[in-house]
Amino acid sequence: MALLEVHDVNSGYGELQILWDASMSLEPGQLTTLVGSNGSGKTTLLRTIMGQLKPWSGSVIFDGEDVSKLPPYTKADLGLIMVPEGRQLFSSMSVRENLEMGATPKRARAHMAQNLERIFDIFPRLAERADQKAGTMSGGEQQMLAVARGIMSEPRILMVDELSLGLAPVLTLDLFMALRKLRNEGLTILLVEQNVRMALKVSDYAYVFNEGRVNLSGPSSEVENNEEVRRAYLGI
């Protein structure tokens, strides 16, 4: 059974409808990617899943329960964690404090010390900067911290919006590898990415979004070979 199901969700801002009967499902232990052109509604879908936006109609089912109406902090407590677009760190707080804030859900708080060790293992750079204010770190370091803070929440589903935006290729690769490793440890991941080529390479399943609708979906290897996708996103 899917761990997260989005059924025919309509949603948007004020009167402006962005999502049109959007549906998707995340299989446990898989890395799913969501790609689509700028402004197609990927971030809006993630916000609706988290409850930052209320779905106008349709439903969000997490682990068999309808969570459509729950606020973000309750969803976080259930294990639905989003690393938002643009990092959104607590910039006046230290790196360590940011990570501590990540460990707010009950299960995560119990394992904070171990998880912190694990994070410092995956991202040694964060260990070096533990007492630095988050806002004074470089863009790449901040992105690492944003992902690390998400992992500190011990997610059951980790959703990452724009992992690679503005990062050097080497660091992007590192972060992709880190996600891949988490997936191999059994974590369910939803990755929104601009870098379509890379996203399709590391993921198991892919959704292609267009103007607030799912245009195409399937195992990533198939989507990668789809004519339309090759033309529109891979420039082949």
Added chain:
Amino acid sequence: MGEVLITSALDGLLIGVIYGLAAMGLTLIFGVMDVINLAHGPLIAVGMFGVYLLFTFLGINPFVALLIMAVIGLLLGFFIYFVAVNRVIDAPPLSSLLSTFSVNMMIIGVGTALLTTSSYNVEYSLGSFEFGFFRVPGARLMAALAALVVTGLLYLFMYRTRPGKYIRAVADNRASAELMGIPSTRILALAFGIGVMLAVVAGGLIATILPINILAGGSFELKSFVIVVLGGLGNPLGALFGGLILGLIEGLVPVVMKTTWVPVIEYALFVLILLVRPQGLMGAKK
């Protein structure tokens, strides 16, 4: 002359710590939720009269009464937050100014009806302490020490405990805090409660050293604004610093000029700081 200066400076610093404490409540609330609490003065008066009433009618030691009032202040803060602040928290600033001003009017109205505007005294003395050539009234020394302890506790709370860190996180990025499971509305209520508690405690301390009346909070509210600008809006430690400066001015100016010059100099400084260093002497949060 030297002795007079030192005694006056010390006097000023002792009262300055309490000014700082009063301002801390105002600046904390602003720093966390961008709300200027116009009920600040009356809440200081609530602290004054709480301690007065508990002491005068129940014979409770003023410093024990202060603890009781701290708890009452916290609860009162939650109540005011949910009734008057929560629904306007995302509205333009005028809404929260108006709603906290309404709270101000209600407290002053009820207070005036029950207590009139006459002056009251907490008849409590701790004698005085001698340090070499100068003498300090015991009550002032105790009040200043208590204010310092409260400041220290606030600092520990904000930087060493989880709820304190939640307050800082919500102040920094409310949406992000929600994403990691922090119930931001409850945290804002907590921050508001602590801000009110600080005002109430400051009022209670003032009652142990000065005569009080229901409108007396107003002048401390004004001082709080000056202090908050001196120390940097939203910066609790800056408030302590600003309080000390204001206290020094009040202690030292009368040595060389008429006392009536004190407010003139205070507000001139206020305007000067706004002009040349609007972020406050200690820098500011944003």
